[in-house]
Amino acid sequence: MSGPNSQYDPVEVSALDPANVEAAVDAALQAIAEASTLEELKAVRPAHQGDKSPLALANREIGALPPTAKADAGKRVGQARGRVAQAMKERQAALEAERDARILVEEAVDVTMVPGRLPLGRRHPVELMAQRIADIFVGMGWEIAEGPEVEAEWFNFDALNFDADHPARQMQDTFYVDPPQDGLVLRTHTSPVQARAMLERGVPLYVGVPGKVFRTDELDATHMPVFHQIEGLAVDEGLTMAHLKGTLDRLASELFGDGITTRLRPSYFPFTEPSAEMDLRCFVCQGRDPDCRACSGTGWIEWGGCGMVNRNVLAAVGVDPDRYTGFAFGMGIDRALMFRTGVSDMRDMFEGDVRFNAQFGLEV
Template sequence: MSAPNRNYDPVEVTTLSADAVERATSEALAAISAAATLEELKEARLAHAGDKAPLSLARAEIGALPPQARADAGRRVGAAIAQVRDALTARQEQLERERDEQVLITERVDVTLPYDRLPAGARHPVSMLADKLSDVFVAMGYEVAEGPEVEAEWYNFDALNFLPDHPAREMQDTLFVAAPEDAPPGTRSGLVMRTHTSPVQIRSLLTRPLPLYVVSPGKVYRNEALDATHLPVFYQIECLAVDEGLTMADLRGAIQAFVDALFGTGLRTRLRPDYFPFTEPSADVSMECHVCRTESTKPGADPCRVCRSQGWIEIAGCGMVNPRVLVACGIDPDRYSGFAFGLGIERSLMLANGINEIRDTYDGDVRFSRAFGMEI
C-alpha cells in the first residue's frame, strides 16, 4: 500500500475511481446473484468480499489519497462494501431457506402410510405354554430347574432305574453321542441326547437340599420317525416333589392344579395303572374332554374329534418316585417319599387348541404363531 501523500500532489489511484468501484460492485452483485448453492456463495464471498477482493484492496488504498479526497472515496467504497455485504446476507438466507425446504421434501415422512406393512412377529406358542405351566408351579412354591441336553447315561437311565437291557436304551430309541469307552476321561458312562427331562430331577436331588419341589421344562430327543403326532425333537415339562409324608393324594392335587391352569376349572381327572421304571406305583393321567365334556359318549350325540368320542383324553404319566431312584441319589426312602409327573408340551398345545398336525408347531410359519397372540 502506498504511503499518505503529504505534499498534496495529485495522486491517481485507479482502484478508487468511481468507475472501478462501480464495476467491482456490479461484478460482486452478479456473482452473488448467480450462486445457486451455499458452496458457490462461499466462493463468491471469498472472491468479492475477502481480503484480496477488489473492494478490499480499494479500501486499503484510501490512505494514499490527498486529505481532501479521502472522505469522498471512503464514502464511495464503504457504500459499495455495505451493498455487497447486504447482498451476501440476503442470498445466504435465501439459499439456507431453499435448502431447508428441500430437506423437508426429500426427508419427509408420510404418516398416512400403512404402519403394518411388515407383519409383526410373535413368540412361539410352545415357549409361551412352557412359561405358563412353569408359572403355575412356581406360584405353588416350586423352583424351575434346568440341565444339559447332552446327558450322561447314568443320569438319563441308570439313576432312573432303567436296567441295562431296557428297550429305551437301544439305538432305535435313543440318540447316542459317545459310548462308555469313548466317554470323557474319569467317567464310565456313555453320552446320549437326553430322552426326557427326568435327568434334571436326578441332578436336583443330588445338588439341592430336601424338601425338594422343582419343575423342569426343556427340549428332549428321541430316535422317532416324523409324523402327525411324533417329533424327534420336542419339549417336555416334568414336576418332582420329594418331602416327608407325600402321598398319591398330593400327586392328584398337583395334577388337578395343572389341568385347571391349562384347560380351565371344572374338568375331572382320573388315574389308571401304568408302568414307568422311575415311579412305583405309576399311572397315566386322563382328563375329561374339554370340548364335549363326555357328551359325545352318549347315544345319538355328535362325534368329538378331540377325544374320538371316548370322553377322556390321556395327557401325562405320573407316579410316586421309585425308592430305588431315591437310594441312587443318597436319600433315605424310609423317611422321604415323592411324586413326579410329566407330559409333552406340544401335545398339550394340540389338545388345548384342536391342532391335528404336530408338525405345524415347527414349520416356521409365523401365521401359526400369530394365531396364539403375543404374550410377554
C-alpha cells in the same frame, strides 16, 4: 477453362459449403427437439457436438483456408455451432425442469400420514406354553430347574432305575452321541433332572423342569423326534398320591379351565412306584360323542405319566427312602398346546411358517 473463384480458395472442401453447414444445423436442431428425456439428449450430443460431428469437422477444415477466406468461413461455422449449443442448453433446461417436477410428484412424502409399522415378531407358542406352565409352578411355590440336553447315560437311565437291558436303552429308541461307548445320549425325557436336582439341591425339594427331549420317533401328526416336556418333582416327608392328585388337578385347571375332570389309570414306569397315566375328560365332547376325533370316542384324553418316586431312585442319589417320599409327573408341552388351542397336527408347530406363530400373539 473456368474462371477463378472470387469467394474461396480452390482448396476449400465441401464441409464448409454453406448448404452443408445449414443442413448440419437443421439435423442437429431436429434431433435436439425430438429428445424426450435427458438420456436421449445425452445420446444426441456426440452426433452433433462431438469431435466427429459435421460442424466439428467443418471447423477443423478452416485452418486449411487462405487468410482471405478464414474470417468468413469461421464466422459462418461459429454461428452454426452457437445455434446448436444454445438449442442444446435450452432443451436440457426444459427436460431438467420436467424431471424435477415429476420427482416432486412421484417422490412426494406426506409428513402428516401415520407411518406404516413393521409386523412385530412373536415368541414361539411352544415357548409361551412352557413359560405359562412354569408360572403355574412358581405360583404354587415351586422352583424351576434345568439340565443338559446331552446327558450322561447314568442320569438318563441308571439313576432312574432302568435295567441294563431295558428296551428304552436301545438305539431304536434313543439317540446316542458318537462314540456310543462314551455313555452320552440326547436325553429321552426331562426326568434326569430329578437326580441332578436332588444331588445339587438336596431335600425337601419342589421343582418344575421344562425342556427339550429327543426320541427316535417317526414324524407324524402327533409325534416328533424332538419335542418338549414339563417335569414335576416333589420330595418331602409324608408326601402321598393324594398330594400328587391335588397337584395335577391344580395344573389341569390352570391350563384348561375350572371344572376339568381328571383320572389316574394304573401304569408302569421304572422310576415311579406306584405309577399311573393321567387322563383328562375330553373338553370337546365331554364323553358324549362316540365319533369325537379329539378323544377317539373314549371320552378321555391321555395327558402324561406320573407316580410316587421309586425308592431305588431316592437311594441312588443319597436320599433316605424311609424318611422321605416323593412324587413325579411329566407332560408334553407340545400336546398341552394342542389341547389348549385345537392344533390338530404337531408338525404345524415346527415348520417355520410365521403365519402359525402370528395367530397366538403374546399369549397362548
